[in-house]
Amino acid sequence: MADVPSSSGDLGRANYATIWDAVARAVPDRVAVRTDAEALTYAQFEETAARLAATFVEHGLGVDSTVAVFMYNRVEYLTTLYAAYKIGAIPVNINFRYQGAELAELLEMSRPAALVYPASLAPAVVDAAARRPLPGLVLVVPDDAPADAPPAPGTPFAAALDAPPLPPQERGPEHRIFMFTGGTTGRPKAVVWTHGNLFDSQLFSIYGALPVDPPTSLDDVTRIAARDDLPRTVCLPLPPMMHATALFNVMNAMVLGGTVVFLSTARFDPRAALRAMAEHGVTRLVVAGNAIVAPLVDALEAGAGADVSRLTTVLSSGMVWSDDLKRRFLAHAPGATLIDIVGSSEGGPFAYGVVRGPDDLPSRPRLAPGALVLAPDHTPVEEVGETGVLAYRGAMPLGYHDDPVRTAETYPVIDGVRHVVPGDWVRVLGDGYVELLGRGSGVVNTGGEKVFPGEVEKVLLALPGVVDAVVLGLPDPRWGEVVTAVVVTAPGAALTAEQVQDEVGRHLAGYKKPRRLYVVGEIERSPSGKVDMRRLRRRVTELREAGR
The missing domain is CATH 3.40.50.980 (Rossmann fold)
Structure with a gap:
């Protein structure tokens, strides 16, 4: 050289x-x-x-x-x-x-x-x-x-x-x-x-x-x-x-x-991944929330026999990673630190959810240095219980290629300082902790009330037998939109709309209860775990028109 x-x-x-x-x-x-x-x-x-x-x-x-x-x-x-x-x-x-x-x-x-x-x-x-x-x-x-x-x-x-x-x-x-x-x-x-x-x-x-x-x-x-x-x-x-x-x-x-x-x-072959982890002594594993962790945990619990004890760090970002799967994974890799990063391609990181053992569950993301919560008028939100959007001040991209309008919207200059504000809503919990509510573009407006899909999805994923869930709004002549849940269940698990409404009602306000429930065999996700919402909406519309 x-x-x-x-x-x-x-x-x-x-x-x-x-x-x-x-x-x-x-x-x-x-x-x-x-x-x-x-x-x-x-x-x-x-x-x-x-x-x-x-x-x-x-x-x-x-x-x-x-x-x-x-x-x-x-x-x-x-x-x-x-x-x-x-x-x-x-x-x-x-x-x-x-x-x-x-x-x-x-x-x-x-x-x-x-x-x-x-x-x-x-x-x-x-x-x-x-x-x-x-x-x-x-x-x-x-x-x-x-x-x-x-x-x-x-x-x-x-x-x-x-x-x-x-x-x-x-x-x-x-x-x-x-x-x-x-x-x-x-x-x-x-x-x-x-x-x-x-x-x-x-x-x-x-x-x-x-x-x-x-x-x-x-x-x-x-x-x-x-x-x-x-x-x-x-x-x-x-x-x-x-x-x-x-x-x-x-x-x-x-x-x-x-x-x-x-x-x-x-x-993606979870058993091949586990073999590679054991054979090569993997210390840092990058995953995409439940979409990848669930098959890994299932394989471990089914007796895959892989030694994952050398793992020190498991990182995920941008996808739902439920506390139950974190707990189950730690049972096989007790020395690993699980880091759930709240970030985006537009910049960040905004917050970290760090779990070093079962005692750290339930996991709560905490704002990263340089991150803050802003109201729609770009003033800081600090009162416990109030909601706002995540923002970050620090090293960040130049913006979107050949799109100055969207760049100005996502990267506003506030009080002389450039911020990145992709539009992720959170609730302030105090001491730097926040609760993720979802991307603003996905908010369901039902009867004048705003429902953040991520908040409802978290409850659904805690239900026994539920392995995946997506919440969205569908047009309704009376309410404007109605909260709709699309759920994947484990083989043999039965789930009714009444059960879903009762469980959501135990944790959240009544207007956040899904009025419609569709149980499907699979929710199609990209390799990074994201859902094509346009395709999912078309699928749900077809199911509704078919009387399901």
């Missing part, structure tokens, strides 16, 4: 490519990425990314070029990110569940100069290519594509690694990272981070659990990563890296000189 000048300035100059290059020089023989089939040292990983970066440059990519990554979690995903960062290019995260029309829409929005995808997703790429031209550089990663899959357009990924490695170049903090997020409704939109602001926002997540002083320079970062006396981070991301929580925690693990573990397939 070629040397670059050592940086010892302020960490406001942080750039992930420069940091990872420095870590690779410091611990070249340490394993950076591991799968069932291979293990790459930091030196090997850096060289592979440098070869791909050279190919990008040969094809005219450079600073601010966009690189579309249409892929599930695997080594090539992380290699592509690293290569893009090395040349100041902008990776574009694309949901690997997208069909051709959805892929074409995102390609049209992001205008990538390169596309990297696995052969198994060729049908979507072929369909997208019929709708709009593909980028000039298309790289295909071999995987377990079905025999009847169409020929995959593009050049084999391995051929892009034949170029001589691009020498490391020190990059600054101004280079950008896109995080496309569709939320639960609406057209995808890109939140734009700079490397410097993202790294600054992650400092607590990276170093908060370590017995070290926070770094103030790149040399400090490298020295911490190279220390053999610190506990080694072995990170397994189970949600896809198109989800910010998984991506950022993987990036953080590499800052620490840790090892990132990937499963071998796109499909």
